[in-house]
Amino acid sequence: MKASPIIEMANIDKYFAGNPVLKAVDFQVLPGEIHALMGENGAGKSTLVKILTGIYRRDQGVIKWKNKEVVFKNPKQAEQNGIIVIHQELNIIPHLTVSQNLFLGKDITYGKTGILNKKEMHQRTKRRLYELGVTNIHPNDIAGNLSIGKQQLVEIARALAANAEMIIMDEPTAALTEREIERLFHVIQKLKNQGVSIIYISHRMEEIFDICDRITVLRDGQTIGTKLIADTSFTDIVRMMVGRELGDRFPERVNVPGKVIFEVENISKEDLFENISFSVRKGEILGIAGLMGAGRSEVMEAIFGFSNKDHGAIRINGKLVTIKHPRDAIEAGIGFITEDRKSKGLIMHAPIRENIASANLKAISTYGVIVNSKETLLIEALINRLQIRAISSEQEAKSLSGGNQQKVVLAKWLGINPKILILDEPTRGVDIGAKKEIYKIINELTKSGVAIIMISSELPEILGMSDRIMVMHEGKIATFLDRQEANQERIMAAATGGVRHDSTY
Amino acid sequence: MTQLTRFSLAKIGPLLGLVVITFILGILSDNFFTLDNILNLLRQVSVNALIAFGMTFVILTAGIDLSVGSIxxxxxxxxxxxxxxxxxxxxxxxxxxxxxxxxxxxxxxxxTKGKVAPFIATLATMTIYRGATLVFTDGKPITGLSDSFLFEMIGKGYVFGIPFPAIVMVIMFFLLYFILQQTVFGRQVYAVGGNEEASTLSGIKADRVKIWVYSLTGMLSVLAGIIITSRLNSAQPTAGSMYELDAIAAVVIGGTSLAGGRGRITGTLIGALIIGVIDNGLNLLHVSSFYQQIVKGVVILLAVLLDRKSP
Incomplete structure (x- = not known):
């Protein structure tokens, strides 16, 4: 740790349209260090990274790369110097092979002939992957057919092929299963041992404590501090990030669930899930845990009528309901906050108003004609209730932070006054402050008797919020756990197929 | 504030273009700004405008309809x-x-039900409908239709000195504007074009919305056809060929995105007027129809390029 920093950013200022977004930011990373960069959405993390990699120009300050002052003009220049970013949205070309992706733009040819030396590239790809300890990816695999986790490893291999000395990872685990995360951490450790520095951006606190050496926290465009992970704690970091005590991470759950309102009986869909039965009580939160690909979202999409199921029944208040289209589900009082808000939750270029209105068109119209006053009333009420931070209800959804986007989706569904609300990864890509607000809203809903079904891949979230937990494994229910008996080990054991529990309660 | 953001430069761009083009042609040609010519122009525009109104709905759902001319x-x-x-x-x-x-x-x-891309589906029906027309008419015009006042009125009539087709166009404009901006159906059209999956998950029956949109376009195309038929007092088997291009051009010039979800019918009306003014003005200036095509193409390109520049 005595070595001089590989990258040193000092006194960085950045203004957008006259507004300061970074104010005298200091940031250093040592060689072979895993350095966490944390802060709420809008704290300036991505701006800092973009300045480092030449996407933005700094307005003030000094950047030193290996003790030499540098200004990268574009990401390509940064890359040539050994700084590579692995974005949340991967830069893999899906219909090309792993090997073609790895050597994209740097193809190896026979001399200067322009004829590709496929054999050599194949060999080198294999070697790169082997060096990372990855043996289950073949150079000739089509990249798009690989799981997200494997695609990410391909990107890391590509970064190494470009002789990266520093890799910046932006929320690398957001779409990974627990097992894939484990493998990724393994790879990250290997990189560290090879002397590669890593800037690790994540909202998941557990990960930071698992693998990082130091942490730098940004808030409102300023460096709040850099600490050794060993010398800090969860509450410490949260206090640094939000500038205040957040109190407990999850709200206290005091209400007692009422009678059963929602029952799913034996629903199945070929190749996706089999004989799923569960029930939810009024005011209860049923957490649904499982690995990615366990079929959790597929079950919910079938319940909601977005995809069809082969057989099985759904009851609300004991009465059989037929759901063939999301419209039927909505009319039965079910709301569904989908996992992927960009592609399934929001119309990104449409204003907040139209997004919220889209599930509430009946409520704001008479005889098919929109009544503007009704619409304004509903929208304003929901924006206030959820404290959506926006300039106006006409602001486009895509210009909002992740937390506020998720609140718009929530607002849309609270508008229908659901009796049953399905939440699929409700806090993914949401900063810790907004997360807490979302938990509070969920908790308030249960107080008013709404039954909640919550899918989450974050175990602390499942454990902190659920009254009961259903664990799925490969399309089947592995087990049900009560709040008291549940812990990370039990859930993971069931999710990975360790225990089989045949009771449906 | 809300009103202000809704009223941006992108939305008045086409209008600005119309004003500029009108003035240039007005200066170049003495006959352009005569009442007769303006009324004549409005009548000429009405056919394309009616089809383009329907096309606006289709394109807002991220679709396309090549079969309008054949319909x-x-x-x-x-x-x-x-x-x-x-x-x-x-x-x-x-x-x-x-x-x-x-x-x-x-x-x-x-x-929707056959899950065929709109371009392909309407390319096929364009040929089928045209073929059916040729079969039905035996390739010859149908003449001697009706001497009823009512039927002649549709294409040739005037109300208070204004050509009847222009009145039809204006009425349809206001009606469709209202439907698009102020009804549940209109909202659904925008939503489906903006993000079909998210709309479906919000309880919107996307398939039903799309079927209605294409039906509406079919009906508006025949309305335009009846205006032509009345005017000529005959139905031509080749009527309407290539009309889809002018209709799509009007929509695109009007600023509606081919990706769906964004655009306005007001823009389409202006787009149709721009195309009409160019055709009419260049005719008055005795510019060869060969050159007219080049000018029209350049205007379409300019409109799209300028649209991309504005935020």
Missing amino acids: LALGSALTAGLLTSGMDPLLAVCMGLVIGLILGAVNGIII
Whole structure:
């Protein structure tokens, strides 16, 4: 740790349209260090990274790369110097092979002939992957057919092929299963041992404590501090990030669930899930845990009528309901906050108003004609209730932070006054402050008797919020756990197929 | 604040273009700004505008309809057939509109239930409908339709000195504007085009919305066809060929995104007027129709390029 920093950013200022977004930011990373960069959405993390990699120009300050002052003009220049970013949205070309992706733009040819030396590239790809300890990816695999986790490893291999000395990872685990995360951490450790520095951006606190050496926290465009992970704690970091005590991470759950309102009986869909039965009580939160690909979202999409199921029944208040289209589900009082808000939750270029209105068109119209006053009333009420931070209800959804986007989706569904609300990864890509607000809203809903079904891949979230937990494994229910008996080990054991529990309660 | 953001430069861009083009042609030609010519121009524009109004709905759902010209021809021929068989003109016109609705619905059903890309589906029906027209008419115009005042009125009539087709265009504009901006159906059209999956998950029946959109376009195409038929007092088997291009051009010039979800029918009206003004003005200036095509193409390109520049 005595070595001089590989990258040193000092006194960085950045203004957008006259507004300061970074104010005298200091940031250093040592060689072979895993350095966490944390802060709420809008704290300036991505701006800092973009300045480092030449996407933005700094307005003030000094950047030193290996003790030499540098200004990268574009990401390509940064890359040539050994700084590579692995974005949340991967830069893999899906219909090309792993090997073609790895050597994209740097193809190896026979001399200067322009004829590709496929054999050599194949060999080198294999070697790169082997060096990372990855043996289950073949150079000739089509990249798009690989799981997200494997695609990410391909990107890391590509970064190494470009002789990266520093890799910046932006929320690398957001779409990974627990097992894939484990493998990724393994790879990250290997990189560290090879002397590669890593800037690790994540909202998941557990990960930071698992693998990082130091942490730098940004808030409102300023460096709040850099600490050794060993010398800090969860509450410490949260206090640094939000500038205040957040109190407990999850709200206290005091209400007692009422009678059963929602029952799913034996629903199945070929190749996706089999004989799923569960029930939810009024005011209860049923957490649904499982690995990615366990079929959790597929079950919910079938319940909601977005995809069809082969057989099985759904009851609300004991009465059989037929759901063939999301419209039927909505009319039965079910709301569904989908996992992927960009592609399934929001119309990104449409204003907040139209997004919220889209599930509430009946409520704001008479005889098919929109009544503007009704619409304004509903929208304003929901924006206030959820404290959506926006300039106006006409602001486009895509210009909002992740937390506020998720609140718009929530607002849309609270508008229908659901009796049953399905939440699929409700806090993914949401900063810790907004997360807490979302938990509070969920908790308030249960107080008013709404039954909640919550899918989450974050175990602390499942454990902190659920009254009961259903664990799925490969399309089947592995087990049900009560709040008291549940812990990370039990859930993971069931999710990975360790225990089989045949009771449906 | 809200009103201000809604009223941005992107939305007045096409209008600005229309004003500029009108003035240039007005300066170049003495006959351009005469009342007769303006009224004549409005009548000429009405046919393309009506089709383009429908096309706006289709394009807002991220679709396209290449079959509008063929629907126009088939609807007109069938209406003419009904007229020559002695059917009451008003009833025949209504039947014609229903035929347009059905032909459009067929497009919509192929696209949604058959999951065929709109471009391919309507490319196919464009050929099928045109072929059906040729079969029905035996490739010859249907003439001697009706001497009823009502039928002649549609294409040739004037109300308070204004050509009847122009009045139809204006009425349809306001009606469709209202539907698009102020009804649940209009919102659904925007939502489906903006993000079909998210809309479906919000309880919008995307398939049904699309079928209605294509039906509406079919009906508007036949309405345009009936105006032409009335004016010529005959139905031509080749009527409406290439009309889809002018209609798509009007929509695009008007700033509606081919990706769906974004655009306005006001823009389409202005787009149709721009195309009409160029055609009319260049005719007055005796510019060869060969050059007219080049000018039109350049205007379309300019409109799209300028649209991309504005945020």
